[in-house]
Amino acid sequence: xxxxxxxxxxxxxxxxxxxxxxxxxxxxxxxxxxxxxxxxxxxxxxxxxxxxxxxxxxxxxxxxxxxxxxxxxxxxxxxxxxxxxxxxxxxxxxxxxxxxxxxxxxxxxxxxxxxxxxxxxxxxxxxxxxxxxxxxxxxxxxxxxxxxxxxxxxxxxxxxxxxxxxxxxxxxxxxxxxxxxxxxxxxxxxxxxxxxxxxxxxxxxxxxxxxxxxxxxxxxxxxxxxxxxxxxxxxxxxxxxxxxxxxxxxxxxxxxxxxxx
Numbered sequence: 001x002x003x004x005x006x007x008x009x010x011x012x013x014x015x016x017x018x019x020x021x022x023x024x025x026x027x028x029x030x031x032x033x034x035x036x037x038x039x040x041x042x043x044x045x046x047x048x049x050x051x052x053x054x055x056x057x058x059x060x061x062x063x064x065x066x067x068x069x070x071x072x073x074x075x076x077x078x079x080x081x082x083x084x085x086x087x088x089x090x091x092x093x094x095x096x097x098x099x100x101x102x103x104x105x106x107x108x109x110x111x112x113x114x115x116x117x118x119x120x121x122x123x124x125x126x127x128x129x130x131x132x133x134x135x136x137x138x139x140x141x142x143x144x145x146x147x148x149x150x151x152x153x154x155x156x157x158x159x160x161x162x163x164x165x166x167x168x169x170x171x172x173x174x175x176x177x178x179x180x181x182x183x184x185x186x187x188x189x190x191x192x193x194x195x196x197x198x199x200x201x202x203x204x205x206x207x208x209x210x211x212x213x214x215x216x217x218x219x220x221x222x223x224x225x226x227x228x229x230x231x232x233x234x235x236x237x238x239x240x241x242x243x244x245x246x247x248x249x250x251x252x253x254x255x256x257x258x259x260x261x
C-alpha cells in the first residue's frame with residue numbers, strides 16, 4: 001500500500017485489547033496506519049488512554065461518554081483540564097447524548113454534556129461527539145456553545161448529516177459503512193460528505209467491517225483494518241483510496257491543530 005492513514009477513533013483501553021497494545025500498534029503500522037486517536041470514555045479510561053498515548057506516541061481524548069454520564073462528579077471540570085494539559089490530549093470527549101440505550105438518565109446526560117462543552121470552549125479544544133437517537137437535543141445543546149470537532153461514528157440520516165455539516169463538524173465514518181445489513185443508508189450518504197470534512201475511524205474493537213475477507217481469526221476490529229474502510233469509502237466516492245487517505249490525514253491534522261505543533 002502506497003499511502004498511510006490515521007485512525008480517528010480507537011478504544012485501545014478496552015479489555016479485549018489487554019496485554020496486546022504493542023501488537024495492535026505493530027499491526028497497524030504494518031498496514032500503513034501510522035497514528036491513532038485513543039478514546040477516553042470516563043475519567044479513569046481517559047487517564048489510561050493518555051498513558052497509552054504517551055507510551056506509544058499517539059493521541060488521546062479526555063471525557064465522559066453519555067453511557068457513563070452518571071459517574072461524573074463535581075470534580076469533572078478540574079479533572080478534564082488536568083488531563084488536557086498534556087499535549088497528547090487533543091480533544092474533549094467522547095461526549096454527547098445516547099437516547100438509544102439510556103444507560104444514564106437523559107437529564108444527567110444533557111448536564112454532563114454541557115459541562116464538557118464548556119470545558120472544550122474554555123480550553124479552545126475540539127470535541128469528540130457521540131449521538132444516538134438524540135439529534136434534536138444534541139443540536140439544541142451544541143448551538144449553545146462555540147464548538148468544533150468530529151461527530152464520531154455517524155450513522156444518521158440525510159437530515160442529521162446536513163445539520164452536523166452546517167455546524168462545521170467533521171464526520172467520522174467507521175466499519176458500519178461495510179455492513180450490508182445496517183449500512184445501506186450510510187453508503188448512500190457518504191458521497192454527500194465533503195471530502196475535506198471526512199475522517200476515518202475503526203471504533204475498534206467494535207464494528208469490524210463485515211465485508212472484509214478473510215475474517216480476522218480474533219473476530220474483533222483493530223486499527224490494522226482501517227485500509228479496508230478507506231477502500232470501501234473510496235469506492236462510494238468513486239475516487240482512489242490514496243486520495244481519501246491523503247485528505248483524511250490532512251483533515252485529522254487540521255481539526256486537532258497538529259499542523260501548528
